[in-house]
Each structure stands twice: as C-alpha cells, then as structure tokens.
Amino acid sequence: MILVVSKWDKSGKMNVVNADELDQFIDERLSRTSQRIDTYGLSKTYYTIGDIQSGGGEERIGLLSLATAEILSKWLYHSIVGYDLDYEGTFWERIKFSLVK
Secondary structure, three states, rough: OOOOOHHHHHHHHOOOOOOHHHHHHHHHHOHHHHHHHHHHHHOOOOOOOOOEEOOOEEEEEEEEEOOOHHHHHHHHHHHHHHOOOOOOOHHHHHHHHHHHO
C-alpha cells in the first residue's frame, strides 16, 4: 500500500525532520488511514521533489532535490523484494551469479 500526500512541499518543508513528524501529520489529518497503517504494521516514508515557489499564478521548482527519490526507490525495492537494493549477496551468492553471466 502506498499513501501519497500530495503537495507536502507547500507546507514550506523540504523534508520530514523525523518519523514522529510524519506519524503526527498522518494521525491528525488522516486518522482512519493511520489506524489501518498501525493495525497492519505498514511502513512509511516520504518523498519530495524539492522547494516549490509560487508566483504569477504558476508554481515552479525552485530547488530540485533528488535525494528523496533515492530514498523512495530503495524503500520500495526493499518493501517488494525483502532486501536492500545495495545488497551484494553472500560470498556463495556472488560466486553463483558470477558463473551464470
């Protein structure tokens, strides 16, 4: 399950300071969703594209931040596959895969 909180950047924050801040946001604004997340023990993370600036009726990205894209990608991979994207394998796994190539 993926919960998308759109326009988090409009809050004026580039990131979430800690997990408690994210939990508090979900608890306050999405209480039923928060209950389900807690009941099923689902994990949470955040993603932001950067600093959004408004002017003249348009919104533009003032400062692009791709650091959270890496965090989100690694989190998704780990959630789906069950191990880290950076996992190099055990000694025997590396030998096995080097012979297969």
